[in-house]
Structure formats: structure tokens, C-alpha cells
Amino acid sequence: MMMQNDSSANLPFQGKDREESYQFYYHQHWIRLLWPVFRLIIWNTLLISVAITMLSLPSFDDVLTRRTILILLTTFALLSHFEFLVRFYNYLLNVIVVTDKRVHRIKKTLLTLDDHESTDLWVLQDIDKHQHGIIQNIFGYGSLILQAQDTEVRIHFTPRISEKYEFITRLREQARAHFSRAEEPFRKAKTP
Secondary structure, eight states: OOOOOOGGTOOOTTTTTOOOOOOEEEEEOGGGGHHHHHHHHHHHHHHHHHHHHHSSSSGGHHHHHHHHHHHHHHHHHOOOOOOOOHHHHHHHHHHEEOOOOOOEEEEESSSSOEEEEEEEGGGOOOEEEEEEEEHHHHHHHHEEHHHOOOOOEEEEEEEHHHHHHHHHHHHHHHHHHHHHHHHHHHHHHHHH
């Protein structure tokens, strides 16, 4: 887990408040990329085998036919690689940043989406972690559910979920203690 050190304490990111200090960030679990990588390998294997088979047949001695087949195969190869790169960049552009006061969920795509959702730690009523199935338990990932009064934020594919759950719970308690100390003078002023 990435912990705060002196050089990264003032790390700027989208939506950061001046008073909050960076603690750690993470991306979704790497298993999220497993299916796109597997699909890319299958497509490449299929395209290479089709190319070898088609171009080795004696009936494709015509230059125009060979070029047409190669253009089609190259187009399919480029499309499969482009689809993988889009998935990979979406993986890299989805970040969860945890500070001492908030949890920021930043989701971006290359051109169409720029979504930022922040949840104050001191208003969180409950933090749940869910790991369903043997695969999630073996690889140590799952979903964190942050529940405030009217909202529920689900963070899926959280890696090393137990560590993050404990750390965010500790930060929530620290934020609540800090908030109650900050509110104490106002409460004393309101009482007659």
C-alpha cells in the first residue's frame, strides 16, 4: 500500500482541498485487465493462424487477393489492439485517492468522461467490504462500500481490500475526532 511520505504529502490532484493531505491512492485490481489481455491473445492467435493458412494455400496466388486478405487481417489486428488500449487507459485513468479528510473517486476516459466523486470521511456512517467467491478471496480484492446519510459509494475491484478497509476506517475515526474538536467551540457558544 502506498503510504504518505514527506515528498508526496502535498501531491496535487483533481479536487484536492488545501487543508487535506494525501495518504495513498490506488487503481482497480489487475484482474480487471485479465479478460482484455486474454481476448487480445486469442484475437492475435486467430489472426496469425488465419493469415498463415490463407496465404499458404495455392488458390491465393493472385496478388490482389493476397493484398485484400492482408489488409483485412491488419484491420482486425489494429482494431483488437485499439480495443485493448482503450480498456488499459480506462484502467489507468480510474483512480481512488484517499486523503486524511476525504475519499476521492476519479473516473476518466480518453475523451468523453471526467467524473469526480468525493466523500468526506467524517460523515461516513459505515464502511463495508465485500469479497464474494473464492477468486476474490485468493487474490485479495473486493468491493468497498462507503455509506453516508443519503449516499452510497461503491468502489469495485479494490486490491488488498483488508489493508485499505482498516486504513480508511482508522482515517474515518481520526477525521471524526478532528471534526468534533473543531465543532466544540461552536457548541459551547450555542449553550446558554
